[in-house]
Amino acid sequence: MSITKSTENIDATAITAIASHLNHVVAESYGLLGQLHLAHWNVEGTDFLTLHQMFQTQYEELFVAIDDIAERVRALGHYAEGGLKKLAEMSTVPEGPSAAAAPAKDWVSSVLLAHEIVIAAAHKARVIAAEAGDAETEDLLIGRISTHQKAVWFLNSYLK
Numbered sequence: 001m002s003i004t005k006s007t008e009n010i011d012a013t014a015i016t017a018i019a020s021h022l023n024h025v026v027a028e029s030y031g032l033l034g035q036l037h038l039a040h041w042n043v044e045g046t047d048f049l050t051l052h053q054m055f056q057t058q059y060e061e062l063f064v065a066i067d068d069i070a071e072r073v074r075a076l077g078h079y080a081e082g083g084l085k086k087l088a089e090m091s092t093v094p095e096g097p098s099a100a101a102a103p104a105k106d107w108v109s110s111v112l113l114a115h116e117i118v119i120a121a122a123h124k125a126r127v128i129a130a131e132a133g134d135a136e137t138e139d140l141l142i143g144r145i146s147t148h149q150k151a152v153w154f155l156n157s158y159l160k
């Protein structure tokens with residue numbers, strides 16, 4: 001780890017905590033990514049096309065976003081966590097329906113829960129970043145939270 005000049009105004013201990021929280025957001029986001037793919041592939045029923053496409057839109061956006069979050073960790077002078085086993089250990093996203101038939105609402109619910117978990121992790125990281133005066137990380141996380149909140153609205157609307 002090295003503190004770069006661009007972040008030297010932020011306390012080193014705080015940067016370590018921010019990087020750790022960001023890595024956790026990456027892990028939870030990968031958990032969500034896995035659920036989105038699974039739902040995209042296996043959802044069935046009269047709403048198939050709508051849900052299949054919505055899940056794809058969400059995982060494509062998320063894949064790009066995860067890269068930004070991990071690269072923020074690097075910009076802070078720390079290293080990004082990665083690899084399926086490591087991220088699975090770190091993630092608290094539960095497995096949704098397995099590779100079997102399940103009602104469309106079950107797929108939506110599993111994805112919805114995963115979004116909520118990512119929001120919670122991003123919110124924790126955002127608070128730590130705000131306290132440390134790291135406005136750039138905070139800005140990144142505010143954007144992520146807004147995007148996930150919009151997805152939650154979509155998914156909740158489907159479940160009504």
Ligand SMILES: [Fe+2]
Binds near residue numbers: 040056
């Ligand atoms: Fe596909």
